[in-house]
Amino acid sequence: MSANTKWTAADVPDQTGRVAIVTGSNTGLGYDTALVLADRGAHVVMAVRDVDKGKAAAARLVGRVPRADVSVQALxxxxxxxxxxxxxxxxxAYPRIDLLINNAGVMxxxxxxxxxxxxxxxxTNHLGAFALTGLxxxxxxxxxxxxxxxxxxxxxxxQAAxxxxxxxxxxxxxxxxxxxQSKLSNLLFTYELNRRLGGHDEPTIAVAAHPGISNTELMRHVPGSGLPGFSALAGLVTNSPEMGALATLRAATDPQVRGAQYYGPDGFRELRGHPKLVQSSKQSHDQDLQGRLWTVSEELTGVTFPV
Incomplete structure (x- = not known):
């Protein structure tokens, strides 16, 4: 792909033979991430809180991608x-796991x-993802x-600290x-995990992505979200879930990605657009903060990592 080309779902390489676990994938960004991965041949595990909703989402996915290989996991x-x-x-069930995408969250x-x-x-957003990853x-x-x-x-x-x-x-x-705090924690955890994994080019790497502002169910607690016309207005200034999922898909599949990188939209203030390599805050790269959060997270969850 040339430097001037916008990265799209068509750039996701063949995923045949790979196992991808996507948390919170019955709706929104997670669903669109699962859909593209399944379309590219991955076996996708839709790890969801509500199994009935998960099964309905899996059926919807297979309706769009008849050859899709998907399963549903209660989580x-x-x-x-x-x-x-x-x-x-x-x-x-899966002695080898290729992708763990910690997508589930609340806002x-x-x-x-x-x-x-x-x-x-x-x-949910940090400790749950930390524990699942460690296990x-x-x-x-x-x-x-x-x-x-x-x-x-x-x-x-x-307001993050x-x-x-x-x-x-x-x-x-x-x-x-x-x-x-929870989203800063995601980045601190990613960077610390990647360092513990051994750096940028190890067999396993940790990377992060963000969707910009994406018009999904996560928006339901945003002030004013119940007002008439909110959805239409939000649609004008936000990424669709399909577009929002692209940063995650790029972080998960682009062969050029290196450990501890961060991908987000290329538009104004990273609010919307196609995914590119972006920079997170100076605070997120504070190694003392990363180490301290890691220690506290191990204590709170009781989960220690094999690295």
């Missing part, structure tokens, strides 16, 4: 018990806790070209800042 990334159960089942909900008592956004990693490590992909957000710059003195927002809750 609630807001529950460590569910993560452990799913990880055991996945490790048994701007009212204050809620996960099953384990973590603030919902930090617990599945040994099935990726021997696989040449395997990748762990984090779906991050431009919100990692918004890691509040080590109050990670669960017990002293007051700001849903925008809590989301920013």
């Amino acid at each position: 609630d990334v807001g529950s460590l018990q569910s993560i452990r159960t799913a990880a055991e089942e996945l490790k048994s 701007y909900p009212p204050k809620q806790l996960t099953a384990d008592g973590f603030e919902l956004q930090f617990g 599945l990693l040994e099935n990726l490590l021997p696989v040449e070209g395997s990748r762990v992909v984090a779906v991050a957000s431009i919100a990692h710059r918004s 890691i509040h080590f003195d109050d990670l669960q927002w017990e002293r007051g809750y700001n849903r925008v800042a809590a989301y920013g």
Whole structure:
């Protein structure tokens, strides 16, 4: 692909023989990511909280790609018990895993806790992805070209800090800042994981992507989302889910991708457009912060990594 060409789903290489686990793939970005990977020949595991919705999404996917090879796995990334159960089942079913795409997430909900008592956004968006990755990693490590992909957000710059003195927002809750903390955590985790994996060109790498502003179900807690005309207005300034998924797909499949890279839209302020290599905040590259968050995450989840 030439430097001037826009990267599209048509640039996803053949995925035949590869196993791709996509969390939260019954709707939105995850569904469109799963759809393209299946269309390119991957066996796609749609790892979802609601199995009935997952089965309906899988049927919808096969309706569009009749040759698709998909399965559905029960997984609630807001529950460590569910993560452990799913990880055991996945490790048994798939001795080799090529792609783990940590897509599932929540954005701007009212204050809620996960099953384990973590603030919902930090617990789901970061700790759940951290735990799942740690439990599945040994099935990726021997696989040449395997990748762990984090779906991050431009919100990692918004009121974002890691509040080590109050990670669960017990002293007051700001849903925008809590989301920013969780998305900054995705990047800190990705960069630290890639370093522990050994660098940029190891058999397994960790990379990140963000969709810009994408008009998906995640938007349902955005102020004003219930107003008449919100969807139409949002559609004018946001990426469609199909376009939003391209950054994830590029991070997951482009042979040129190197560990610890970050992909996002090429348009104004990375809000929309085709995926290109972008830069995350200076804070996300703070190695002391990365190491401290890793340690705390191991303590909170009880999951340690085989690297």
